[in-house]
Amino acid sequence: MTRDEFDTYCAQLTAATHVVQWGGASVWKVGGKIFALAPIVEEGSFQKISFKVSDFAYEILTQQQGIIPAPYLARAKWVQINSDDTMSEADLKSHLRDAHEIIASKLTKKMRAQLGL
Template sequence: MNTEDVTKRCLSLAGAGEEYPFGPQPAVYKVGGKIFALLGEDAEPPRVSLKLPPDEVQALQAQYEGTVLPGYHLNKRHWVTVLLNGVLDDGELKALIEESYDVVVATLPKRLRPR
């Protein structure tokens, strides 16, 4: 996936929006006011940070050493930064984006969850 694909996938999820609270980079994707993805398009290679369950964070880092890194400037227990270098196939990355979204939605009060 490239950065355009990541953006399209994030924005295709119910209630998701894009913001730039930190300046022109990174693009921040939120649902119910909570972040589920950050996309660094200007990095080389581009990268996306995602929130995942802690046990999965460790497993992904071990499985994809050098591609799935501890979350950059984020809680390393809950966040990973995935390099968009082609190591993860599109299906795997889409699944991780959806899982990050689901993890965040599960923490929202019911009144803020997308229908």
């Protein structure tokens, strides 16, 4: 998944907002809390993507080739996809949607209502 495809998909998730920070990383949030990010990479390089996962998914995914605990975020159960052939685009989109839902579920009822979640 390219950075443009990543951004396009995340933009479709309910109440998702986008900022560019940390030296050019594409950061996606819901209710002000990050659910996925893609750091800037050299043109033509594989786009690494990091996202929040459940405790169970973290244990499973970090055992797969091409997926590592996300730098600086692993303690919060984030993973990073490091290889283009690690998972299908459909599976990656499913994980991004799940990451959005995990973070959204931690927002207050009032905030979820304000965001239409």
